[in-house]
Amino acid sequence: MIALSAEYADRYVGRLLVLRELDGIIDFSKASNQLVLILHLYVIGKPVSIAKLTGVTGFTRKSILDSIRKLEKKKLVVKNERAKRVRKTIYGKTTHKYLEHSR
Numbered sequence: 001m002i003a004l005s006a007e008y009a010d011r012y013v014g015r016l017l018v019l020r021e022l023d024g025i026i027d028f029s030k031a032s033n034q035l036v037l038i039l040h041l042y043v044i045g046k047p048v049s050i051a052k053l054t055g056v057t058g059f060t061r062k063s064i065l066d067s068i069r070k071l072e073k074k075k076l077v078v079k080n081e082r083a084k085r086v087r088k089t090i091y092g093k094t095t096h097k098y099l100e101h102s103r
Contacts, residue, residue: 025074033059033067037086038076047085 026034036057041048053064068086071077079086 025076026071031067031070033057033063034071037064037067037071041077041086047080047087049085053086 022028022035022038026038028035036059037053040053040056050061050064050068053059054061057064059067068077068079072079077086
């Protein structure tokens with residue numbers, strides 16, 4: 001058994017709680033594309049075009065648009081029709097800050 005310091009244990013627990021909350025919203029077992037898109041937006045940290053998401057993920061444009069539509073309903077992303085970019089919402093940014101803080 002590996003012993004973790006209290007500091008590291010708190011970090012892992014915090015990250016697991018965020019993932020549990022996201023799983024409650026997204027349901028990873030049924031929506032792995034949504035998870036990939038959310039994680040990509042988290043890593044990039046700025047608005048991303050649909051074309052870029054298609055190239056990075058390998059998903060079809062239709063699949064990405066469907067996943068984004070579902071993430072918009074869940075208030076995790078916002079799609080800017082005019083700029084053709086997707087970004088995290090305030091809720092997504094809050095989750096991002098929490099994950100950053102728990103590093």
